[in-house]
Amino acid sequence: MDTHAAAMDAAIDAAVAARRLRAFKRWMRAHGVVCSDALRLDASESGGFHVRAFAPLREGDLVATIPRRACLTPRTTAAAAAIEAAELGGFLALTVAVMYERARGKESPWYAYLRMLPDCESVPLVWPADEAERLLAGTELDKIVKQDRELLCEDWKECIEPLLSSGELDVDPDDFSLEKYFSAKTLVSSRSFQIDNYHGYGMVPLADLFNHKTGGEHVHFTSVSDTSDSDVEEEEDDDESDGSTDDQSTVENNTNSPPEVSINDEDLEMIVVRDANEGDEVYNTYGTMGNAALLHRYGFTELDNQYDIVNIDLALVTKWCKSMFSSRHARARASLWRNLGYTGCTSQEAEYFEISYDGEPQLELLILLYIATLKADAYDKLICVADDLIVNEEHDSIGSVVRLVKATNSNPNFELDGLDKMPDVMKLLHNKNTSSALLSLADMRESLYDSNTLEDDEEKLKNCNFSKERKMYHSLVLRVSEKRILNRLRKYASSCSKAKKRKHL
Numbered sequence: 204m205d206t207h208a209a210a211m212d213a214a215i216d217a218a219v220a221a222r223r224l225r226a227f228k229r230w231m232r233a234h235g236v237v238c239s240d241a242l243r244l245d246a247s248e249s250g251g252f253h254v255r256a257f258a259p260l261r262e263g264d265l266v267a268t269i270p271r272r273a274c275l276t277p278r279t280t281a282a283a284a285a286i287e288a289a290e291l292g293g294f295l296a297l298t299v300a301v302m303y304e305r306a307r308g309k310e311s312p313w314y315a316y317l318r319m320l321p322d323c324e325s326v327p328l329v330w331p332a333d334e335a336e337r338l339l340a341g342t343e344l345d346k347i348v349k350q351d352r353e354l355l356c357e358d359w360k361e362c363i364e365p366l367l368s369s370g371e372l373d374v375d376p377d378d379f380s381l382e383k384y385f386s387a388k389t390l391v392s393s394r395s396f397q398i399d400n401y402h403g404y405g406m407v408p409l410a411d412l413f414n415h416k417t418g419g420e421h422v423h424f425t426s427v428s429d430t431s432d433s434d435v436e437e438e439e440d441d442d443e444s445d446g447s448t449d450d451q452s453t454v455e456n457n458t459n460s461p462p463e464v465s466i467n468d469e470d471l472e473m474i475v476v477r478d479a480n481e482g483d484e485v486y487n488t489y490g491t492m493g494n495a496a497l498l499h500r501y502g503f504t505e506l507d508n509q510y511d512i513v514n515i516d517l518a519l520v521t522k523w524c525k526s527m528f529s530s531r532h533a534r535a536r537a538s539l540w541r542n543l544g545y546t547g548c549t550s551q552e553a554e555y556f557e558i559s560y561d562g563e564p565q566l567e568l569l570i571l572l573y574i575a576t577l578k579a580d581a582y583d584k585l586i587c588v589a590d591d592l593i594v595n596e597e598h599d600s601i602g603s604v605v606r607l608v609k610a611t612n613s614n615p616n617f618e619l620d621g622l623d624k625m626p627d628v629m630k631l632l633h634n635k636n637t638s639s640a641l642l643s644l645a646d647m648r649e650s651l652y653d654s655n656t657l658e659d660d661e662e663k664l665k666n667c668n669f670s671k672e673r674k675m676y677h678s679l680v681l682r683v684s685e686k687r688i689l690n691r692l693r694k695y696a697s698s699c700s701k702a703k704k705r706k707h708l
């Protein structure tokens with residue numbers, strides 16, 4: 204596309220977004236949604252929206268109130284009875300509510316709100332499968348996105364198809380196609396909030412216009428007097444001009460059945476938790492998440508996100524151990540580690556270990572490597588005392604590492620009392636062998652990506668256009684962040700052997 208045509212398209216997108224925003228503001232007034240004069244809602248060139256401070260904001264200021272009845276939830280949609288009868292819970296119930304209200308078009312009480320949302324949020328779930336596979340190869344999202352697709356197809360077959368066949372919803376099946384289900388799911392994952400026990404998850408107009416900034420948010424979302432105050436989840440849209448149903452009366456509450464839990468009527472609120480100056484973008488927080496989680500759920504990433512992690516699968520550790528020793532050795536050492544009460548983190552099908560943003564490996568991984576690389580005599584000693592070393596339920600991590608190291612040390616006068624800080628205790632597990640194992644694991648983990656080096660990816664990222672090549676940009680940030688963590692893991696591994704060498708000088 205030539206530059207002129209691209210500029211024209213951007214201008215049209217911005218004009219459409221601005222028109223929708225005006226309609227939405229009228230909708231807010233009609234539905235009792237109050238937005239402080241100190242906030243300015245802006246349409247961006249890309250057709251999305253963000254919030255800016257029109258005047259200085261001070262901690263404690265109340266900047267928005269949203270009546271619960273104005274939220275689109277499984278309880279407030281006209282499909283409430285069908286959703287309840289189908290016993291759909293959580294995100295699935297809300298996804299059906301969103302599809303249903305979208306299908307109603309101008310008949311929907313949320314029409315002006317729904318027109319502000321994009322068709323779908325650009326999360327990897329809806330990227331073309333081959334592109335997702337290429338861009339995410341080796342990253343923390345590689346397998347997850349494939350699993351998501353399979354699980355959602357199952358959900359659609361098991362829950363949505365029967366709901367359609369039951370005739371309870373009286374909708375055009377095209378509005379509930381698998382494709383529409385995926386799209387609605389991306390909106391729910393990227394912009395829904397947990398409201399309260401009665402409404403469950405819901406779309407909260409206005410609250411979902413705030414973008415996210417890790418550790419730098421200005422506002423918090425609160426469900427007043429509710430035990431489940433929540434931070435966000437969310438999503439967005441686009442399309443079309445002012446509609447006829449903008450200025451209507453209050454959103455109906457279509458729930459026919461009696462509530463199972465008491466209904467809290469108090470408005471939802473957005474409160475300032477950090478000062479903002481006039482002109483600043485006003486951010487919310489969607490929670491403390493690494494880039495894989497942000498990209499997975501919201502379709503964006505942040506450079507230098509302190510909550511980033513890389514995982515190393517137990518399967519990779521086993522592969523390394525077998526390559527260094529034998530299958531028998533690998534099995535025996537892993538089983539002793541397990542018998543002592545240790546495990547990795549677990550997800551659907553895998554057991555894995557986290558490497559933190561600083562490159563520090565999870566304690567359980569270090570212990571496994573320590574046991575895997577013990578000399579035969581130390582290993583035999585450990586077997587003899589294993590029953591006394593089983594990690595107890597209170598999980599005295601520090602004590603258990605100290606006892607493990609004492610039991611395997613050849614020096615009978617080895618003194619370890621007084622150690623009470625985890626980083627110091629972890630150093631006990633550092634030796635030439637565990638360091639070299641960590642270095643090998645970093646290489647093996649990195650080999651899962653394509654052949655590009657970190658430097659290649661960094662160079663590509665520099666030349667990548669953030670707004671025009673979104674998928675490429677965010678997948679590069681994810682890869683670069685993960686590879687940088689693996690480099691820090693290498694530093695961590697090497698620093699232990701260096702420290703030991705200095706001690707010996």
Ligand SMILES: C[S@@+](CC[C@H](N)C(=O)[O-])C[C@H]1O[C@@H](n2cnc3c(N)ncnc32)[C@H](O)[C@@H]1O
Nearest residue numbers: 251252393411412413414415437438439501503
């Ligand atoms: C709740 S919406 C926020 C408002 C949104 N910008 C809109 O146009 O309505 C969440 C979506 O906004 C975008 N977003 C939020 N924070 C972002 C950030 N820090 N960087 C890039 N995109 C962000 C993502 O597309 C995300 O899925």
